[in-house]
Amino acid sequence: MGEGERYAEFPPPPSLAPWVKVVWTYANPEPSDTVQRIAPDGCPELILDIGAPYEEEGSGGLWTLQPPALFAGQMTRPIAIRPVGPVELVAVRFHPDGARDWLGAPLSTATDGRLDMVARLKGVAPPAGDPEAQAKAMTDRLEALRLAQGWTVDAVVRAEVEAMMDDRPAPDRAPADQRAIQRRFLDRVGVSPRMLRSVMRFRRVFDHALEPGEESSGWLEAGLGAGYFDQPQMARDFRRFLGCTATEWAREQVELARAIASQTYKPGPPRLA
Structure with missing residues (x-):
């Protein structure tokens, strides 16, 4: 700061x-x-x-x-x-x-x-x-x-979100059931389960908060820990979700972007009261 x-x-x-x-x-x-x-x-x-x-x-x-x-x-x-x-x-x-x-x-x-x-x-x-x-x-x-x-929670969608937060695989569903959960996600979440799962995987990289200037091998370790297969796969998501490389982001992040990145990506699954 x-x-x-x-x-x-x-x-x-x-x-x-x-x-x-x-x-x-x-x-x-x-x-x-x-x-x-x-x-x-x-x-x-x-x-x-x-x-x-x-x-x-x-x-x-x-x-x-x-x-x-x-x-x-x-x-x-x-x-x-x-x-x-x-x-x-x-x-x-x-x-x-x-x-x-x-x-x-x-x-x-x-x-x-x-x-x-x-x-x-x-x-x-x-x-x-x-x-x-x-x-x-x-x-x-x-x-x-x-x-x-009278706010409510969709228990089916919430259970799926919690599974993503915990990095648990999605359950096998029949095609009709899968289409139904996709419709419920678009209504309650705004994106498909697949997209939200991709975002969650990307943000888990930041659990291993790296300091500006850290070597790319540190990013690779963080990416593997988040569930990426290799560095090219993680690099594609950096381009997709940040528009830059991991090294560029670490070097350039400032102020609000830096502050929220240090906190936003820390997972904390929502639980029903």
């Missing part, structure tokens, strides 16, 4: 734990203008900017300002962002299948998208400089919605 930069995580209240994995906050009063790569991590997020929102690179290299409140659905490819001013934000990281009832629509409608949530979060005003109060402001709003909307 640089001087004045901070990252903090807070567990959700028990009543929200079946849906919310963690609430996190980040602040950097003097961020660099470095472009930061954010990879898929299998978890949709609700993000509220207290400081200046980030810019995101779109098609054709066009940079546009993100809305100050947004919902980031499942990602199947990396995004590139850069700060434009002092950064301070609070975010809710849902379990892979935890955001369906909050969103009120199939999660597939948000896949690879950042949806404007300014109206949905109207009235939520977390105080600057107080991470714990910021986290509480978000969980208070979610708890009120949970009670009003």
